[in-house]
Amino acid sequence: MCGIVGIINSNSLKNEAIDILKKLEYRGYDSAGISLFEKNRIKTIKSVGKISELEKKSKNLLDKNFTGIIGHTRWATHGIVNRNNAHPFSDENLTLVCNGIIENYMEIQKRYVDIPNNIQSDVEVSFYFLSYLLNKYKSPDEAIKTFLKIIKGNYAFVIYIKKNNSFYLLKNGSPISISHKDKSFYACSDSSILSFYHNRIYHLKDGDILKIDNDVVKRLNNNNKIIFEENSVSQNPYDKGKFQHYMLKEIYEQPKVLKETQQRYNSEFFLDFANKFQKLFDVNKLILVGCGTAYHACMIGEYYFNKFTNLDVSSELASELRYKNINTKQKTLYIFVSQSGETMDTLMALKYIKKYNKTSVIITNSLQSSMVREADVTIPTYALKEVGVASTKAFTCQVLSLANLSLEVAKMNKTISNSDYKKNLKILNTLPDKLKKLIKDFSPTAKYLAKKMSLVNSCYFLGRNISYPIALEGSLKLKEISYMHSEGFPGGEMKHGPIALIDKNTMTVCIAPNNELYEKSLSNAQEIIARNGKIIILSSAKRTKKGNTEMSVPSLPKENFIDTPFIYSIPLQLISYYFALNEGTDIDQPRNLAKSVTVE
Numbered sequence: 001m002c003g004i005v006g007i008i009n010s011n012s013l014k015n016e017a018i019d020i021l022k023k024l025e026y027r028g029y030d031s032a033g034i035s036l037f038e039k040n041r042i043k044t045i046k047s048v049g050k051i052s053e054l055e056k057k058s059k060n061l062l063d064k065n066f067t068g069i070i071g072h073t074r075w076a077t078h079g080i081v082n083r084n085n086a087h088p089f090s091d092e093n094l095t096l097v098c099n100g101i102i103e104n105y106m107e108i109q110k111r112y113v114d115i116p117n118n119i120q121s122d123v124e125v126s127f128y129f130l131s132y133l134l135n136k137y138k139s140p141d142e143a144i145k146t147f148l149k150i151i152k153g154n155y156a157f158v159i160y161i162k163k164n165n166s167f168y169l170l171k172n173g174s175p176i177s178i179s180h181k182d183k184s185f186y187a188c189s190d191s192s193i194l195s196f197y198h199n200r201i202y203h204l205k206d207g208d209i210l211k212i213d214n215d216v217v218k219r220l221n222n223n224n225k226i227i228f229e230e231n232s233v234s235q236n237p238y239d240k241g242k243f244q245h246y247m248l249k250e251i252y253e254q255p256k257v258l259k260e261t262q263q264r265y266n267s268e269f270f271l272d273f274a275n276k277f278q279k280l281f282d283v284n285k286l287i288l289v290g291c292g293t294a295y296h297a298c299m300i301g302e303y304y305f306n307k308f309t310n311l312d313v314s315s316e317l318a319s320e321l322r323y324k325n326i327n328t329k330q331k332t333l334y335i336f337v338s339q340s341g342e343t344m345d346t347l348m349a350l351k352y353i354k355k356y357n358k359t360s361v362i363i364t365n366s367l368q369s370s371m372v373r374e375a376d377v378t379i380p381t382y383a384l385k386e387v388g389v390a391s392t393k394a395f396t397c398q399v400l401s402l403a404n405l406s407l408e409v410a411k412m413n414k415t416i417s418n419s420d421y422k423k424n425l426k427i428l429n430t431l432p433d434k435l436k437k438l439i440k441d442f443s444p445t446a447k448y449l450a451k452k453m454s455l456v457n458s459c460y461f462l463g464r465n466i467s468y469p470i471a472l473e474g475s476l477k478l479k480e481i482s483y484m485h486s487e488g489f490p491g492g493e494m495k496h497g498p499i500a501l502i503d504k505n506t507m508t509v510c511i512a513p514n515n516e517l518y519e520k521s522l523s524n525a526q527e528i529i530a531r532n533g534k535i536i537i538l539s540s541a542k543r544t545k546k547g548n549t550e551m552s553v554p555s556l557p558k559e560n561f562i563d564t565p566f567i568y569s570i571p572l573q574l575i576s577y578y579f580a581l582n583e584g585t586d587i588d589q590p591r592n593l594a595k596s597v598t599v600e
């Protein structure tokens with residue numbers, strides 16, 4: 001995982017690098033470091049913890065005589081969190097940072113270099129290996145080429161070599177882009193950040209070795225021209241405005257970004273759908289693939305396709321799909337869902353099914369991502385950049401995308417009547433206004449329920465049918481930002497085991513839309529009350545009495561099948577947010593997590 005940056009020729013090297021590292025903190029925040037360099041020296045500063053620690057530590061460091069800087073923010077994979085394992089790895093001749101994993105580092109350690117045994121980091125081994133090659137070869141270019149031939153894994157490196165005063169970028173699997181204006185060059189693992197500085201960007205391709213020498217950038221691995229693309233600067237997603245956290249800001253942004261996404265689908269992507277995509281959907285099987293929250297969006301999509309179309313559809317965790325056999329006889333379309341388009345498990349699953357010549361679609365919020373480059377068709381979501389580690393607006397936009405897709409496929413295959421198609425589309429078109437009111441009306445209730453949750457040690461989420469993935473997502477949201485133990489179950493499964501967990505120290509949130517399954521959900525709630533468990537019922541039904549038990553139900557707007565995931569997920573996001581706020585956790589950057597998981 002991790003985030004990397006490199007800058008050459010800027011008037012404010014250190015401040016710009018720190019600023020970019022802060023924007024990259026979503027990729028990990030275990031430790032951080034920078035190396036400033038000029039042709040006679042390299043100066044490195046590292047610290048444990050967030051970028052603010054590095055900023056404090058480098059406060060008195062003057063950058064005015066340096067020509068460049070590289071920087072790194074780390075999410076630990078190999079080696080514990082400490083200063084030594086922080087990047088950059090450097091000595092007086094060489095400094096480097098890496099995003100990714102060098103898989104054969106142990107073999108390199110055995111075969112090529114004499115390195116102290118206590119080294120834990122794959123990248124530190126790579127640093128020693130490159131130093132060794134730089135001593136062995138006269139030309140640093142040859143050393144770099146040999147280095148690239150031998151190392152295995154998914155990585156992106158930014159390297160400075162003092163011997164020839166040159167700056168190198170290497171890529172295989174992990175993203176890295178470079179932007180420039182005149183003599184100044186910026187490299188970064190997140191291209192969207194570069195658009196705040198320059199509007200001409202080049203995304204490195206796998207196998208690329210770029211060298212910047214005397215203000216000229218060239219490719220070492222072949223003579224293909226480096227074509228910088230125009231990239232427009234978007235609104236600043238790093239401005240929290242009136243909100244205390246990005247997560248809350250992003251929850252509130254949902255009506256706006258869903259509206260934008262729906263309007264663009266109506267007028268662009270889904271317009272004339274059958275003409276554009278008839279062939280793509282000429283399949284017997286549909287498999288939806290994602291990780292974490294994106295996987296929950298896939299599961300919701302599965303319920304949509306199951307309801308509206310006659311396609312055989314299933315969802316797969318990307319991290320598991322790669323270990324399964326692929327049915328080569330079946331005509332299967334794979335739909336990948338990923339906010340970042342960079343999640344390594346999802347990217348690898350996509351590459352895996354491509355080996356079997358399977359067709360793929362990617363639903364993503366990042367149009368410049370690696371998955372977009374791999375998939376056959378891209379369906380964009382327009383959630384704008386999501387900064388909070390806990391996915392909120394990107395998730396609901398993914399669900400909106402799948403809702404539209406299932407309706408269009410159903411219309412094309414004539415498995416939905418024209419009037420039902422129109423009715424459902426109308427629900428999606430009017431959804432943003434409904435959600436705006438919901439967020440406003442439900443916020444006080446969310447604060448109240450969040451307080452009730454502080455009375456328990458564990459929280460369970462129950463749902464049936466399309467509410468089941470909503471329950472899973474509610475549970476994930478709660479545990480990732482508040483660290484409360486939590487699980488989601490299908491309501492019908494409780495009696496098959498999980499009900500043994502219920503006692504007075506547990507809270508169960510029943511997601512109970514006012515539909516044909518409502519009574520069954522209430523029965524679940526009653527079984528929990530009978531075992532002294534605490535209950536919150538989320539429903540659009542007003543007040544509920546079951547037997548002698550009066551149950552308190554915060555009232556939600558009347559839902560339809562297609563908008564149920566939105567109407568119930570957003571209250572769950574708000575409850576988790578306010579509970580975590582009371583707990584005092586680091587909501588936007590919860591412990592042990594990172595926004596974009598670019599390791600397997």
Ligand code: M6R
Nearest residue numbers: 292293294338339340343390391
């Ligand atoms: O960028 P992606 O959508 O591929 O990310 C997938 C998951 O890592 C992500 O949804 C994760 O579960 C979030 N922390 C959820 O809030």
